[in-house]
Amino acid sequence: xxxxxxxxxxEDFSEWYNQLVLKAELADYAPVRGxxxxxxxxxxxxxxxxxxxxxxxxATGHVNAAFPMLIPKSFIEKEKSHVEGFSPELAVVTIGGGxxxxxxxxxxxxxxxxxxxxxxxxxxxxxDLPLLINLWNSVVRWELRTKLFLxxxxxxxxxxxxxxxxxxxxxxxxxxxxxxxxxxxxxxxxVPVIPGRKTAxxxxxxxxxTYSIEAMMGDGKALQAGxxxxxxxxxxxxxxxxxLDKQGQLQHCWTTSWGLSTRFIGAIIMVxxxxxxxxxxxxxxxxxxxxxPIFKNDEEKGPVMDLARKIRADLVASDIRVKxxxxxxxxxxxxxxxWEMRGVPLRMxxxxxxxAKGSVVLARRDRxxxxxxxxxxxxxxxxxxxxxxxxxxxxxxxxxxxxxDSKTHHPTDFAEFRTCVESGFALxxxxxxxxxxxxxxxxxxxxxxxxxxxxxxxxxxxxVCGQPAAEKALFGKAY
RNA sequence: CGGGGCGUGGCUCAGCCUGGUAGAGCACCUGGUUCGGGACCAGGGGGUCGGAGGUUCAAAUCCUCUCGCCCCGACCA
Numbered sequence: 142x143x144x145x146x147x148x149x150x151x152e153d154f155s156e157w158y159n160q161l162v163l164k165a166e167l168a169d170y171a172p173v174r175g176x177x178x179x180x181x182x183x184x185x186x187x188x189x190x191x192x193x194x195x196x197x198x199x200a201t202g203h204v205n206a207a208f209p210m211l212i213p214k215s216f217i218e219k220e221k222s223h224v225e226g227f228s229p230e231l232a233v234v235t236i237g238g239g240x241x242x243x244x245x246x247x248x249x250x251x252x253x254x255x256x257x258x259x260x261x262x263x264x265x266x267x268x269d270l271p272l273l274i275n276l277w278n279s280v281v282r283w284e285l286r287t288k289l290f291l292x293x294x295x296x297x298x299x300x301x302x303x304x305x306x307x308x309x310x311x312x313x314x315x316x317x318x319x320x321x322x323x324x325x326x327x328x329x330x331x332v333p334v335i336p337g338r339k340t341a342x343x344x345x346x347x348x349x350x351t352y353s354i355e356a357m358m359g360d361g362k363a364l365q366a367g368x369x370x371x372x373x374x375x376x377x378x379x380x381x382x383x384x385l386d387k388q389g390q391l392q393h394c395w396t397t398s399w400g401l402s403t404r405f406i407g408a409i410i411m412v413x414x415x416x417x418x419x420x421x422x423x424x425x426x427x428x429x430x431x432x433x434p435i436f437k438n439d440e441e442k443g444p445v446m447d448l449a450r451k452i453r454a455d456l457v458a459s460d461i462r463v464k465x466x467x468x469x470x471x472x473x474x475x476x477x478x479x480w481e482m483r484g485v486p487l488r489m490x491x492x493x494x495x496x497a498k499g500s501v502v503l504a505r506r507d508r509x510x511x512x513x514x515x516x517x518x519x520x521x522x523x524x525x526x527x528x529x530x531x532x533x534x535x536x537x538x539x540x541x542x543x544x545x546d547s548k549t550h551h552p553t554d555f556a557e558f559r560t561c562v563e564s565g566f567a568l569x570x571x572x573x574x575x576x577x578x579x580x581x582x583x584x585x586x587x588x589x590x591x592x593x594x595x596x597x598x599x600x601x602x603x604x605v606c607g608q609p610a611a612e613k614a615l616f617g618k619a620y
Numbered sequence: 621c622g623g624g625g626c627g628u629g630g631c632u633c634a635g636c637c638u639g640g641u642a643g644a645g646c647a648c649c650u651g652g653u654u655c656g657g658g659a660c661c662a663g664g665g666g667g668u669c670g671g672a673g674g675u676u677c678a679a680a681u682c683c684u685c686u687c688g689c690c691c692c693g694a695c696c697a
Contacts, residue, residue, distance in 0.1 A: 226695090227696095229695065229696095251697090280697090282695095282696065285694090285695075285696095292697080353697095364697095365697065367697080400697065433656095435655070435656055436655075437654080438654095441655095472657085472658075473656055474656085474657035474658050475655095475658050477656095478657070492656055493656090494656075511656095511657070514656095
């Protein structure tokens with residue numbers, strides 16, 4: 142329950158986020174530093190994210206499976222750049238059942254290696270390909286600086302792992318899954334994202350190519366919201382994932398992996414939230430509508446609750462996720478603020494006047510205050526509510542897109558660049574050298590988030606060194 | 621690992637300088653009055669003051685050590 146106001150986003154965006162996550166009961170701190178407890182409201186949101194993604198995965202031929210959390214340490218060490226990338230952040234189990242283990246076990250930071258081991262056994266022929274498996278699990282990475290949802294030691298996600306006969310098929314898969322993430326982000330979460338290619342320095346440890354979707358948060362900073370990797374034949378060679386082709390030749394497979402995590406919840410919070418609290422996109426909100434009954438005494442309570450329960454049943458029958466606030470002893474004003482803080486997209490007020498008039502009050506979360514209230518009749522209420530939810534979903538996407546575009550600049554010299562990345566994104570020419578990438582980071586803390594697919598082919602001067610450049614990179618300060 | 625800050629009921633903190641055996645607000649419980657934008661009154665429960673050691677007749681307070689957390693600098697979904 143909310144007890145106090147949040148700091149405003151302008152005052153302290155970071156603190157606004159921290160307090161909101163706790164007060165909205167999305168998550169709580171765990172006894173171990175850097176770990177989080179995902180509370181029921183937060184998990185309900187994650188479940189809706191899972192469903193939206195899972196049906197897209199299934200529709201493209203993927204199946205779910207479960208792999209163990211413990212991985213032999215030697216597995217991690219088989220792929221050179223994979224070890225280098227992950228060894229600093231591994232949690233290692235050295236004792237089991239009171240005995241020191243002959244070989245230490247790592248708690249999976251990701252499952253490429255154990256997948257490689259299994260795929261090597263399962264794949265013999267081109268007829269076994271493609272192999273398209275997804276895992277819903279949690280992984281552990283020993284991070285130094287943590288923040289609820291955005292970066293915790295353990296986090297929940299899905300990781301897809303596929304094996305293919307050719308580079309082209311693997312590349313198609315990698316891009317297809319990024320497209321799915323984009324579609325999910327835009328159409329389910331109302332989070333506008335920029336899909337693109339990562340630079341070599343930002344690539345996944347062990348990948349030939351990493352693609353990501355990048356979103357802008359309410360403070361102008363970037364958040365990587367999902368990634369898809371073309372692993373080439375790196376893991377296939379390290380784990381001997383081979384198949385016999387139609388010509389009877391033994392070939393190494395081409396593999397991919399792709400993931401989206403509970404970090405995305407952080408994106409939803411920071412993209413849509415306002416100074417009153419969360420604003421959840423209707424398609425993912427655990428409760429799409431909250432009914433707040435209003436009455437002064439038992440005399441009024443009976444008819445009000447009867448109507449409220451009937452409305453709830455009607456909405457449920459129309460597949461609308463609805464919550465009836467039946468808590469005792471709270472004033473309506475308190476409930477309004479409480480549910481606004483929790484981001485329920487639509488509030489319905491049902492009081493004695495409504496019982497008398499055959500109407501209810503609807504209040505849109507994206508238009509706070511009394512001004513956003515409208516009176517609607519009970520006739521066709523489920524349809525009215527559904528229509529409002531669709532409108533809110535669209536309004537959130539439009540607002541977030543407008544915000545992001547207004548803070549995405551196209552600087553042409555470094556001084557201008559420096560100013561742009563203080564408050565948003567800079568989309569500008571980059572010559573492709575790691576030196577320029579590093580120099581920009583040193584001087585401004587902004588990194589290349591991705592090289593967007595969408596930029597028109599053109600030529601210009603690198604924002605850092607002024608040398609000829611053939612592509613534009615998206616720069617921003619990142620979470 | 622370097623720099624800065626903090627550990628006192630569930631939460632935010634006061635008390636520490638100048639030792640005398642623990643307080644406020646919020647939250648929680650009970651009863652009553654309230655209720656269409658964060659109600660009010662009355663009563664009540666809850667803390668070995670992060671931990672260990674020391675000084676002292678007496679330690680939340682002074683001394684030593686230790687543990688933990690938060691913020692800022694090098695990795696990451």
